[in-house]
Amino acid sequence: MTEEAYIRDVLAGDRDAFARLIEPHLDLWLHIARAWTGDQQDAEDAVQEALLQCYRNLGQFRGASQFSTWATKIVIRQCYRISAKQRPVEALDQVQASAPGFEGLVALDRTIRDSLDPGEYRLFRQAIGEGRSWQEIARRPALKTRWWRIRQRLKQVLEEGS
Numbered sequence: 137m138t139e140e141a142y143i144r145d146v147l148a149g150d151r152d153a154f155a156r157l158i159e160p161h162l163d164l165w166l167h168i169a170r171a172w173t174g175d176q177q178d179a180e181d182a183v184q185e186a187l188l189q190c191y192r193n194l195g196q197f198r199g200a201s202q203f204s205t206w207a208t209k210i211v212i213r214q215c216y217r218i219s220a221k222q223r224p225v226e227a228l229d230q231v232q233a234s235a236p237g238f239e240g241l242v243a244l245d246r247t248i249r250d251s252l253d254p255g256e257y258r259l260f261r262q263a264i265g266e267g268r269s270w271q272e273i274a275r276r277p278a279l280k281t282r283w284w285r286i287r288q289r290l291k292q293v294l295e296e297g298s
Contacts, residue, residue: 139203146194154191161204165211172215179215186214251293256286 137156145153165186169179190207197206249257259282 140199143194143197143203146191154194157203158187158190158207161207165208168208169211169215172212173218178218182214182218183211186211189214247293248290251289252286256282256289259283260286 139157142153142157146157162183165183166179169182170176173179173182186207189210197203248260252260259279
């Protein structure tokens, strides 16, 4: 079933269709939220609140992008809200001006994709999607050298960009 069909079903009142719509993306959203907030509980709260917002506002989804892109933006905004609440008030203006938004994540992903060959990029995305650390991946002997190369290449790209 397509995203559009799931969305039509949800708008027609089928709550189970919403669960099927979001299920393929939950791990990625939780991983993004964990990285953003630095806390598992805050990450789960952010994703839960974001998905409630998605459900309530699904009628406003225009289909100009994929549902997952639209929902990811909402997850990131919710993470930002949670993180901003935990910062001292006097630093809030500074944080708002410098906090990366969704565009920053897209640019970072594009930089990573352009810096790695397609196989390395798939491996990197798989590791990110599963929330696995470099050390966990490197335990597999066949991947250890590939991970080392990926790390070195990304380190070089980041050093050149700073």
